[in-house]
């Protein structure tokens with residue numbers, strides 16, 4: 255990778271990856287050369303999928319795309335971003351309700367490291383209501399989620415919730 259390469263980190267829980275996340279990654283690739291999708295390792299947060307499963311589902315969804323890298327991280331996001339020589343942290347913005355917590359996190363990240371910029375991208379209208387948690391809830395009760403997640407995620411969701419479609 256040369257010095258001109260602009261790397262962005264797209265951090266999150268990705269439990270699991272949704273089409274909304276994919277939309278944000280594609281938008282980020284219009285601006286940055288490489289996007290590192292970084293899955294947070296958080297032992298305090300209960301997740302449906304293991305870290306390995308979450309990383310694998312993202313890898314399968316971007317199979318062969320060399321400008322999307324998938325990794326996991328623990329500790330402070332800004333430290334991880336610095337280690338990866340990233341210039342920006344990407345966060346998706348769906349609605350006003352996302353703003354307050356995102357604003358607080360971005361300001362804290364800036365206080366911790368002034369050199370990494372937070373970049374907020376608006377998700378496509380189609381995905382404005384999607385989130386990993388609402389998709390999990392719908393799947394749990396047999397709702398159809400097939401148009402909201404990539405194929406690799408749907409397969410794994412069907413293993414957990416055979417009644418979903």
Ligand code: PNS
Pocket residue numbers: 265266267268294329330331332359362363
């Ligand atoms: O998908 P999520 O759960 O909304 O992602 C939240 C995430 C991973 C971006 C955030 O929890 C995070 O960055 N955690 C790492 C610890 C950290 O650096 N926190 C922010 C400043 S204290």
